[in-house]
Amino acid sequence: MDLAARWVAPEPNTRAERAFTLFLDYDGAGAEVQGSSVYAASGNVDQIGAYAFADSSRRMVLLTNKTTGPRPVAVSFPSALDGTWKLYGFDAANPVHLIASGTITGTTPTLPSLPAMSASLLVIELAQAPESRVFSNGFAPN
Secondary structure (H helix, E strand, O other): OOOOOOOOOOOOOOHHHHHHHHHHOOOOOOOOOOOEEEOOOOOOOOOEEEEEEEOOOEEEEEEEEOOOOOEOOOOOOOOOEEEEEEEEEEOOOOOOEEEEEEEEEEOOOOOOOEOOOEEEEEEEEEOOOOOOOOOOOOOOOO
């Protein structure tokens, strides 16, 4: 495929509109998903979908809970990260909003369970850009 496009705006308050918002204005102040797509793997793709992006100062992980109940998730990076993280997301009942935040000094941030039938975006702002712009092998959520 050379080009993909959506020719009409999604209906207001739909999951399609919320998905666009998650990618194009997740914090309500114009922040958007940017960077190169990098390897991501899920321990159970039928339950949790995983996609990752990286640039010189941020790591972003999109997690989708495909199940009808809340699902715990453990994200693990191949090398230690130092910075702050915020988890944004939406589900059937809530538009895109900040779910949780914290710090990471290692390979595994402690995240809350993902709501049923939801999409969540983990945004990690690195305290210092790594020497290499390569994002190693990605991460693996449980």
